[in-house]
Amino acid sequence: MAVQQGGSVPEPGYPFSAIVGQDQLRLSLILCAVHPGIGGVLVRGEKGTAKSTVVRALATLLPAVEDEDGSRPAKLVELPVGATEDRVVGSIDLEKVLRDGERAFQPGLLAAAHRGVLYVDEVNLLHDHLVDVLLDAAAMGRVHVERDGVSHSHSAQFVLVGTMNPEEGELRPQLLDRFGLAVEVTASRDVDVRMNVVRRRMNYERDPHAFAAAFRDDDIAVAEQILSARKILDDVVLSDKELRRIAALCASFDVDGMRADLVVARTASAHAAWRGANEVTEEDVRIAAELALPHRRRRDPFDEPGIDDKQLDDAMRDAAEQAEQQPDPDTDPDGGGGAPEPEATDDTSQSPSSDTQSSDAQSSDAQDESPQPPPAGTGNEKQAGTPGAQFRARLLEVPGVGEGAPGRRSRSRSSHGRSVRPTVEAGKGLHLVGTLFAAAEQQVVRGRTSGRLKLEPADLRGAIKEGREGNLIVFVVDASGSMAARDRLSAVTGAVLSLLRDAYQRRDKVAVITVRGKEAETVLPPTSSVDVAVTRLRKMKTGGRSPLAQGFLQARELVLRERVRDPLRRALVVALTDGRATGGTDPVGRARIAAGRIASDKIASVVVDCESGMVRLGLAADFAACLGGGYVALADLSAEQVAAVVRAAA
Numbered sequence: 232m233a234v235q236q237g238g239s240v241p242e243p244g245y246p247f248s249a250i251v252g253q254d255q256l257r258l259s260l261i262l263c264a265v266h267p268g269i270g271g272v273l274v275r276g277e278k279g280t281a282k283s284t285v286v287r288a289l290a291t292l293l294p295a296v297e298d299e300d301g302s303r304p305a306k307l308v309e310l311p312v313g314a315t316e317d318r319v320v321g322s323i324d325l326e327k328v329l330r331d332g333e334r335a336f337q338p339g340l341l342a343a344a345h346r347g348v349l350y351v352d353e354v355n356l357l358h359d360h361l362v363d364v365l366l367d368a369a370a371m372g373r374v375h376v377e378r379d380g381v382s383h384s385h386s387a388q389f390v391l392v393g394t395m396n397p398e399e400g401e402l403r404p405q406l407l408d409r410f411g412l413a414v415e416v417t418a419s420r421d422v423d424v425r426m427n428v429v430r431r432r433m434n435y436e437r438d439p440h441a442f443a444a445a446f447r448d449d450d451i452a453v454a455e456q457i458l459s460a461r462k463i464l465d466d467v468v469l470s471d472k473e474l475r476r477i478a479a480l481c482a483s484f485d486v487d488g489m490r491a492d493l494v495v496a497r498t499a500s501a502h503a504a505w506r507g508a509n510e511v512t513e514e515d516v517r518i519a520a521e522l523a524l525p526h527r528r529r530r531d532p533f534d535e536p537g538i539d540d541k542q543l544d545d546a547m548r549d550a551a552e553q554a555e556q557q558p559d560p561d562t563d564p565d566g567g568g569g570a571p572e573p574e575a576t577d578d579t580s581q582s583p584s585s586d587t588q589s590s591d592a593q594s595s596d597a598q599d600e601s602p603q604p605p606p607a608g609t610g611n612e613k614q615a616g617t618p619g620a621q622f623r624a625r626l627l628e629v630p631g632v633g634e635g636a637p638g639r640r641s642r643s644r645s646s647h648g649r650s651v652r653p654t655v656e657a658g659k660g661l662h663l664v665g666t667l668f669a670a671a672e673q674q675v676v677r678g679r680t681s682g683r684l685k686l687e688p689a690d691l692r693g694a695i696k697e698g699r700e701g702n703l704i705v706f707v708v709d710a711s712g713s714m715a716a717r718d719r720l721s722a723v724t725g726a727v728l729s730l731l732r733d734a735y736q737r738r739d740k741v742a743v744i745t746v747r748g749k750e751a752e753t754v755l756p757p758t759s760s761v762d763v764a765v766t767r768l769r770k771m772k773t774g775g776r777s778p779l780a781q782g783f784l785q786a787r788e789l790v791l792r793e794r795v796r797d798p799l800r801r802a803l804v805v806a807l808t809d810g811r812a813t814g815g816t817d818p819v820g821r822a823r824i825a826a827g828r829i830a831s832d833k834i835a836s837v838v839v840d841c842e843s844g845m846v847r848l849g850l851a852a853d854f855a856a857c858l859g860g861g862y863v864a865l866a867d868l869s870a871e872q873v874a875a876v877v878r879a880a881a
Contacts (some may be wrong), residue, residue: 242439243853247288248449249435249442250430252419254279257487258288259412259522261453263390265460268502269494271530273354273390273402273526277608280416281428286350292454294461296346301558301654306347308340308389318666319361320368320376322382335733336383341365341374344389353400354393355759359738362402365391366409374768387630398760401735407486411494413526467500468510469715472554476516479553484538485545486527493522513554533678594759653692665692701738702801703757703793708768709808709841711777714838724768726839726865727807731764740800742789746782748775753785757793776814779854782806783825790834802837804858807865809842819850826857836860 250257260273274282290307310319321339339366341349350355351365368374369391377384393410395402419425435442475498481491498519503511525538525808596797652667670690677685706727734741743755754767783806790802812818829836836858840851843865855862 234387235543244287244291244444245284245435246446246450247285247292248446248453249431250281250285250288251431252424253285253323253416254305254846256282256285256414256416256548258518259414260285260390260392261457261505262498262501262522263291263392263411264457265505266292266464266497267388267390267503268370268372269497270366271393273407273410273413274392274394274414274416275397275413276394277418278396282416282420283350283352284394286348286733289392290348292450292457293347293390294454294458306344308347308349309341310349310351310357312363314340314349316361320364320374322376325506330772336376338385340389341351341368341389342369342385343386345387347389349389349391353394353395353399355399356395357393359406363409369411370409387451387485398758401760408490409528410526412498412522415525419544451483455560456505459506459507461502463507463509464500464504466509467503469496469500470510471515473499473511473516475556476513476550476554477519479550480516480520480546483523483549484528487523487562489872491524495519497522503861509853512545513551517543520547532559573797582769598762626757638675651804653694662692662694665694669820685703692852701740701798702803703732703740703742703790705742705789705802705804706730707744707746707751707782707786707808708771709777709782709806709852710745710771710773711775711811711813722769728765729767730805740793744785744789745771746777746779746808747773748778750778751785757789777812778807778818779808780825782808782822783822783829785856787825787829787832787834790829791832801835802835804829804838804860805839806854806858807839807841808851809840810838810848810852811842811856812850822854823857826854830859833879838862840864 247257256272256274263269263272266566274286276282287307290305293305295302296305309570315848317339319339320341324335324337337527349365349369354362364867368387369389372386372388374385376385391410401407411529419428431442457659477495477499478492481495484491495516496519499511499515502515502518503509507517521538528538563691653662653669664853666686667684669692670684670686673690674685677687679685709729731741738759740759741755742757743764744751744753754771785804790804793800793802797849812822815821836855837860838851838855838858839856840862842848842851
């Protein structure tokens with residue numbers, strides 16, 4: 232094992248065996264250490280729940296790695312959120328190319344993590360295409376690189392662990408599915424457990440070496456059990472009965488594709504090996520299902536993840552009946568009874584882009600059919616009605632080209648996009664073709680008649696890359712008495728939910744401001760957790776006057792404040808109102824002035840006109856003009872029209 236018995240170690244890490252509670256998390260990590268093909272663990276939980284501590288402690292328990300240099304401890308490689316794709320998968324070795332004229336590959340972090348642990352903290356903030364790369368490598372155990380004229384492949388077998396705080400935003404459902412296991416961690420509410428956690432942590436901080444020594448034997452025992460489980464894993468039998476049980480379970484939870492079946496089968500086999508058994512049992516399958524299925528049920532961004540015990544009990548009972556049936560010889564020609572060979576049928580061999588596009592399509596198709604529950608009542612005040620029909624809002628974007636956080640909405644220049652042209656400035660990495668063309672034009676002047684290309688620093692060209700960014704979408708929702716008619720508010724909330732779903736998929740931040748009574752209220756400050764926005768929206772109170780001026784001013788202040796915190800993230804204000812400002816002296820005039828201030832600060836905007844009925848005042852269109860943005864009627868709201876009016880605001 233990788234626990235060092237001697238040597239001068241400045242400070243030992245926190246022992247794995249000293250962790251109090253978090254049983255599911257520890258078991259998930261152990262099972263992935265036994266069988267890396269499971270595909271890694273996603274750890275979801277609030278801050279301060281020892282997620283990082285447990286992951287770092289696991290690395291010390293992995294078997295030593297034998298390579299050309301002898302035996303070495305397994306590595307824990309941490310991947311920064313801001314890492315580039317070159318840093319992750321590797322790239323051409325420019326130093327050798329320019330110095331020696333030789334093609335050479337420089338391995339990245341995936342190669343460094345081989346036979347160790349690759350740890351990604353805040354994985355929900357990592358760019359989607361990098362998450363795809365990581366998950367593909369974790370599932371296949373190899374990295375294939377085809378770029379810049381270099382073709383390279385190397386082993387990359389590692390335990391992938393991603394941690395995240397759901398309050399900072401969720402992973403898209405199709406990326407959730409690609410993690411093998413997922414665990415929810417929370418701080419215990421048991422007083423004795425909390426006391427034990429604090430006591431152990433304080434003891435560790437007081438004397439790390441003595442604390443680690445106290446748990447050394449326990450850690451060594453866990454490490455030896457992991458090694459023993461690895462050795463017998465290939466001999467563990469997964470019978471037709473248990474395989475049928477797994478298939479029935481996955482079918483009953485209506486998960487997409489076959490990845491869930493494969494992961495449950497691998498996890499059940501790993502659990503059997505972990506407990507030293509030579510055959511998978513019903514209990515192994517149940518434990519595997521608890522870890523592998525809950526996050527795969529979340530097809531819509533607003534679905535609650537997880538499976539409660541009763542649901543699992545019912546599914547296991549139904550699956551037991553299926554497990555007793557004999558396999559159909561027409562569908563099981565091999566009559567197998569041994570361990571499965573899942574790699575031959577694992578759909579992770581598809582490219583990340585095609586897999587993501589397919590999942591995106593399925594997710595989009597399911598959007599319009601997802602029912603939204605009515606909000607809970609709160610006393611005598613009126614509440615927003617059950618949201619009406621929702622639509623797809625794919626093309627809403629901020630005009631121009633930004634440089635904000637990676638996302639899937641507006642055009643941006645970033646290090647993650649496609650290279651569009653070379654530049655003599657620094658750019659986003661090296662534009663190799665541009666560099667070679669620039670050098671080629673100078674070869675005669677430099678006296679070259681044959682041999683290698685003569686390169687000089689002046690030849691270097693940076694790459695201008697264009698990709699997509701996430702934006703800040705600020706919703707100003709008029710919840711006044713004139714908007715409170717059930718049908719109208721139902722349509723408004725349906726529209727906002729559609730736009731929120733779109734914001735979730737495109738990795739935006741969102742904020743919600745409601746306008747009612749005497750003032751505007753920021754019911755949700757800027758956040759990446761769109762499901763929190765939905766919860767707040769469903770509890771929105773309605774009725775009273777419509778202080779639109781305060782709503783516009785509050786939206787402006789919020790955007791300007793966020794510009795200081797995150798100057799590269801561009802904002803879009805989406806106001807849903809009938810324009811009938813009321814309350815105070817000259818409410819319409821004050822609202823026009825407030826809207827003009829948003830326009831003077833060059834904040835993109837669009838007004839969704841919610842006015843209806845025989846008599847229409849057209850005030851919403853007037854406010855759209857004052858905002859200098861776009862306008863669309865609620866009845867005509869669609870993805871294409873929203874995009875058109877937003878682009879018109881450029």
